[in-house]
Amino acid sequence: MMKKLISHFFPNHCLVCEKEIDPAQYLCADCLGSIKGPIMTPFELKFVDSAFSYWKYESPLKELIRAYKFEDRPGIASLLSEMLFEMINTFSPAADVIVPVPTSIQAFVKRGFDTNLRILRRLSKTIDIRIDNVLTIAGKSIPQSRLKMEDRFQNVKDKFYLKRSPRSTSVILFDDVVTTGATASQCARVLKEGGVKEITLLAIAGGKK
Ligand SMILES: [Zn+2]
Incomplete structure (x- = not known):
């Protein structure tokens, strides 16, 4: 009623x-039914040992993620966390620690929430996984989505650093979207410099071309 x-x-x-x-x-x-992940095909990225995405960054997953990030629909986090849960179930990575790719301060202020962290917090209610929010972004950076592909690597180089030592030597790195992979790769480099040996990257949408 x-x-x-x-x-x-x-x-x-x-x-x-x-x-x-x-x-x-x-x-x-x-x-919703036309999103048929998780895709089993791995993709390659520097500093990352293995990488998988749930589905391609195309309609309707693209609209769903854009609404989540840019149109103030934080509730979509539960749907995205279900997709991440399915991926972890399928690939069963050895790591039980998950590190979110951080949201910039500007994006956080604009949206009022950390997009990746919100998905991981939902996930941690479903499965026994520890969130290690160890990465942070230095200074101002232009949102990757606003830049041309060739400028994205320079934009994120030396932007990420560790707040402290990572909690595990084997981690899952999570980002909602991976397109060029520049951001995820830089995060992985910083984690490896901090002593992490094994990194599995999981993304909801993407797959580096
Ligand atoms: Zn529809």
Whole structure:
């Protein structure tokens, strides 16, 4: 009854196809069903030992992540954490420590939450995994999404550093989107300099071309 009333006054629409959906959902069943991860194909990235993404950074996953990051829909974190959970279940990496790629201060202030950390906090309610929020970003950096591919590496070089020693020598590095891989690779380099031996990168969307 309550649900019916809410959807009558506040109709909710699929982020991709505009079909009317339940107020608690973000994508309709068809759009959600077209995301068929986790992809088993690994991709290569410097300083990272193995890397996997859940699905390609394309519609409808792209719209879902963009709504999460840029349109103030923090609730999408639970859906993304379910995808990450499925990946961990499938790949079963040896590490039980997960390190988020950090959000810049500017992005944090703008969105009011740390995008990767929020996903990991949801995940840690489902499985026994320790979050090691050890990485941080120095100074100002331009959001990678606003730069041309060739400028992205320079933008993040020497931007990341460790707040303290990492808690484990074997970690999962997590980022929601990996496109060029410049950010994830720099984070991995810093972790390795800090004594980490083995890094598995998991991303919701991407797969370096
Ligand atoms: Zn749809």
